[in-house]
Amino acid sequence: xxxxxxxxxxxxxxxxxxxxxxxxxxxxxxxxxxxxxxxxxxxxxxxxxxxxxxxxxxxxxxxxxxxxxxxxxxxxxxxxxxxxxxxxxxxxxxxxxxxxxxxxxxxxxxxxxxxxxxxxxxxxxxxxxxxxxxxxxxxxxxxxxxxxxxxxxxxxxxxxxxxxxxxxxxxxxxxxxxxxxxxxxxxxxxxxxxxxxxxxxxxxxxxxxxxxxxxxxxxxxxxxxxxxxxxxxxxxxxxxxxxxxxxxxxxxxxxxxxxxxxxx
Numbered sequence: 001x002x003x004x005x006x007x008x009x010x011x012x013x014x015x016x017x018x019x020x021x022x023x024x025x026x027x028x029x030x031x032x033x034x035x036x037x038x039x040x041x042x043x044x045x046x047x048x049x050x051x052x053x054x055x056x057x058x059x060x061x062x063x064x065x066x067x068x069x070x071x072x073x074x075x076x077x078x079x080x081x082x083x084x085x086x087x088x089x090x091x092x093x094x095x096x097x098x099x100x101x102x103x104x105x106x107x108x109x110x111x112x113x114x115x116x117x118x119x120x121x122x123x124x125x126x127x128x129x130x131x132x133x134x135x136x137x138x139x140x141x142x143x144x145x146x147x148x149x150x151x152x153x154x155x156x157x158x159x160x161x162x163x164x165x166x167x168x169x170x171x172x173x174x175x176x177x178x179x180x181x182x183x184x185x186x187x188x189x190x191x192x193x194x195x196x197x198x199x200x201x202x203x204x205x206x207x208x209x210x211x212x213x214x215x216x217x218x219x220x221x222x223x224x225x226x227x228x229x230x231x232x233x234x235x236x237x238x239x240x241x242x243x244x245x246x247x248x249x250x251x252x253x254x255x256x257x258x259x260x261x262x263x264x
Contacts, residue, residue: 002065004028004188005050005080005157010059012045012218019045020056021218029156032180032189034199034226037215038239043192046215047161050190051082063157077105081155085162087146089134095121095145096130102149116152124148125174139166147175158182160191164198176201183210196235199226200251214238227252 180202
C-alpha cells in the first residue's frame with residue numbers, strides 16, 4: 001500500500017470551466033508541500049478533492065492507497081486533518097467542546113477526550129478561552145481553536161488552507177513553527193498559502209526544505225524546493241511580478257517588485 005496522499009491526473013470541471021486540469025501530486029509522510037498560485041488557480045478545489053469533499057471528473061485522489069471519497073468519515077478522520085481558512089460556528093458551543101469534537105474518531109471516554117482537548121488548546125495558545133462560546137471569539141481566537149482541533153485529531157496527514165488567516169505576525173510565526181515541528185515528527189503537510197515567506201518559519205536551517213508547487217489556471221506550473229536557486233523566477237512568473245530573494249538570519253525570503261515599467 002502506498003502511504004500518504006496521492007492525486008493522480010485529477011480534473012475538475014464546473015459551470016463550463018476547468019478548475020483543475022490533470023493535476024498530479026504526492027504528499028508522503030515527512031513531506032511539506034506548499035501550494036501557491038493567484039486567486040482562481042484551483043488551490044481550494046485541490047484541497048476539496050484531497051479531502052474527499054469533491055469527486056473529480058477525471059483522475060482520483062488516494063490516501064494510503066485507498067480512494068479518499070470512498071472512506072467512511074471515521075476512516076477519513078483517522079488519516080486527514082484539515083485547517084480551513086475560517087472556523088465557522090453556527091451554535092454557541094465552547095472552544096473546549098469544539099476541540100473535543102475533533103476526537104470523535106477515537107474510541108475513548110468523554111474524560112479522555114476532554115483531557116486531550118485541554119492539552120491541544122494549551123499547545124495552540126487557546127487555553128484561556130476554553131470555556132468561552134465560539135461565537136464570541138475573534139477571528140484570530142477562532143483560528144487558534146481550529147489549530148487545537150487539528151492537533152487533537154492526531155492524524156498522519158495535515159491539510160492547511162491559508163492557516164495564518166486572522167493571525168498577527170507573532171501568531172503566524174508560532175503557527176508555522178508548530179507546523180514545522182509536526183513535519184519533522186514525520187507528518188505529511190499540504191499547505192495552501194499566498195505568502196512564500198511564512199514557510200521560512202516551518203523550515204529549520206540545515207534541514208530539508210519544503211516543496212513549493214505553483215498552480216496556475218488549474219495546472220501545475222512548477223515544482224521546486226524552497227531553497228531552489230530559480231524559485232524566485234518561477235514565483236515571479238506565477239504572480240506577474242519580479243521576485244527578489246535574499247537571506248535573512250539563515251532563512252530565504254522573497255520581496256515582490258513591480259515589473260519593468262512600474263506596474264506588475
